[in-house]
């Protein structure tokens with residue numbers, strides 16, 4: 001498995017330029033770039049400079065995070081927030097255009113999700129309607145992404161506020177979409193949010209070459225409904241069964257990227273260098289113990 005760093009981990013204490021230098025120094029194989037941090041970077045730098053960095057360093061770009069789609073996205077004649085539609089499309093196109101230039105080939109796609117407070121508002125719709133909309137959106141994005149050589153990884157989120165909560169449901173949607181460049185993103189925290197789901201053997205029916213992106217982290221012990229992204233932590237301790245998660249991927253023969261993704265204010269209050277070196281050490285230890293390096 002290849003060790004990757006997701007920029008959420010240093011979102012408030014670093015920037016893309018610093019993350020690139022520090023992640024290379026720490027030993028990461030890949031970095032997942034966030035759209036907000038990419039936009040900040042492009043105020044002072046060019047895409048060509050970003051490409052030059054990757055051309056001359058060991059670390060490579062992996063997925064962009066993230067395109068947050070919603071049920072009425074790209075649907076003609078449906079009521080929607082036009083600003084949200086534009087922002088989502090802008091993020092998607094930025095990922096396609098910059099990805100093609102710098103050699104990144106993946107975009108994380110998050111299904112309809114109330115982001116402001118996990119579980120504050122339940123998502124209510126039928127599975128049939130969710131599938132119709134999500135497949136329609138993925139097909140439309142897949143057509144555009146293919147022109148840029150980009151692949152889309154659908155990331156289920158287990159909270160009550162998300163339309164697609166489990167790997168099993170996301171895999172059904174990916175199979176219905178049936179496009180070469182549409183696969184899955186697995187994130188053990190997001191899967192754990194579904195009633196403290198801690199048996200990741202439900203990933204086993206997924207075709208190995210359809211697992212595009214893997215996010216890894218642990219979490220504090222809090223009740224569902226209270227547990228939020230801020231309670232994610234490094235892989236060194238916590239309530240998520242990483243032996244089961246990483247071990248299941250290993251048993252499936254997965255040998256792709258595994259990316260530490262944490263949104264913890266406690267880490268954001270620390271120097272980026274410390275956060276990134278700890279992120280590397282703890283992720284490497286977990287992958288060495290339960291996976292394959």
Ligand code: ZN
Pocket residue numbers: 155186187190215261
């Ligand atoms: Zn994730």
